[in-house]
Amino acid sequence: MPNAPHISIQGLDVRYRTRDGWVTALEGLDLEVPPRSFVSVVGPSGCGKTTLLKIVSGILRPSRGLVFLDATPIENLRLEGQVGFVFQRPLLLPWRSALANVVLASEIVQKTVPRAERLAEARRWLEITGLTGFEERLPHELSGGMQQRVALSRALVFHPRILLMDEPFAALDEITREAMQGELLNIWSHIENTILFVTHSISEAVLLSERVVVLSARPGRVQEILDIPFPRPRTEALRGEREFTELVQHIRGKLRAAPAKAR
Numbered sequence: 001m002p003n004a005p006h007i008s009i010q011g012l013d014v015r016y017r018t019r020d021g022w023v024t025a026l027e028g029l030d031l032e033v034p035p036r037s038f039v040s041v042v043g044p045s046g047c048g049k050t051t052l053l054k055i056v057s058g059i060l061r062p063s064r065g066l067v068f069l070d071a072t073p074i075e076n077l078r079l080e081g082q083v084g085f086v087f088q089r090p091l092l093l094p095w096r097s098a099l100a101n102v103v104l105a106s107e108i109v110q111k112t113v114p115r116a117e118r119l120a121e122a123r124r125w126l127e128i129t130g131l132t133g134f135e136e137r138l139p140h141e142l143s144g145g146m147q148q149r150v151a152l153s154r155a156l157v158f159h160p161r162i163l164l165m166d167e168p169f170a171a172l173d174e175i176t177r178e179a180m181q182g183e184l185l186n187i188w189s190h191i192e193n194t195i196l197f198v199t200h201s202i203s204e205a206v207l208l209s210e211r212v213v214v215l216s217a218r219p220g221r222v223q224e225i226l227d228i229p230f231p232r233p234r235t236e237a238l239r240g241e242r243e244f245t246e247l248v249q250h251i252r253g254k255l256r257a258a259p260a261k262a263r
């Protein structure tokens with residue numbers, strides 16, 4: 001079981017240098033992500049959601065502000081093996097089987113773990129994500145949903161303390177997407193790490209999360225943070241409840257008030 005950290009972001013600014021000058025992606029962002037919580041981030045395109053995940057993963061440094069994991073500044077940590085990342089596209093190596101794609105992640109991160117153990121763990125994750133029987137398939141022999149299950153297995157195989165997900169289901173058809181949401185909830189109830197989840201789907205954010213962060217248009221600032229009160233385990237039936245649709249409507253209203261700027 002990973003030791004899930006508390007993520008604390010204080011006064012975060014991120015600026016990018018471009019040919020046309022500086023672009024401020026995030027400004028004055030404060031955010032607390034409690035350990036073992038599921039926090040979603042929604043906001044207009046280009047408001048800095050991916051940037052926020054890159055900051056938490058340590059890929060990118062803040063222009064200003066502080067980021068802590070528990071009480072330690074992120075720049076003092078070795079994050080390798082602590083953070084799993086799932087992107088919108090699965091980004092699998094096309095010449096490697098599903099199993100070999102998952103094993104590769106643990107080869108890189110868990111160099112000291114014996115190969116047999118890494119293989120067993122990779123198989124276990126493929127089983128948890130519903131891919132038993134497909135271990136030896138190449139990515140192009142798998143559906144989009146199955147490829148994303150491989151990507152999820154690859155992100156979880158080394159037991160990351162934080163899982164970052166950047167619109168992971170956006171490329172899937174609606175039925176597959178809903179199935180994946182249910183499975184993610186199920187998987188998360190077993191791993192209980194800290195999940196920071198970016199999505200364009202408001203109902204997805206409300207269904208999955210304990211907390212939804214609504215960002216403004218660029219530069220992204222926190223517009224509102226909503227606690228989502230529904231007990232777990234959560235099921236599809238929740239979508240039909242009035243409190244659920246009211247929360248979705250409320251967030252939609254906030255986003256309408258902050259339309260995306262042309263990029």
Ligand code: ADP
Nearest residue numbers: 016017018023025044045046047048049050051
């Ligand atoms: P989102 O994920 O919310 O769509 P991003 O975090 O990808 O937004 O980007 C936020 C803003 O920063 C956008 O305006 C984008 O064009 C700009 N941006 C992102 N990455 C870079 C980069 N490497 N260089 C310059 N500008 C960037």
Ligand code: MG
Nearest residue numbers: 049050051166
């Ligand atoms: Mg993005």
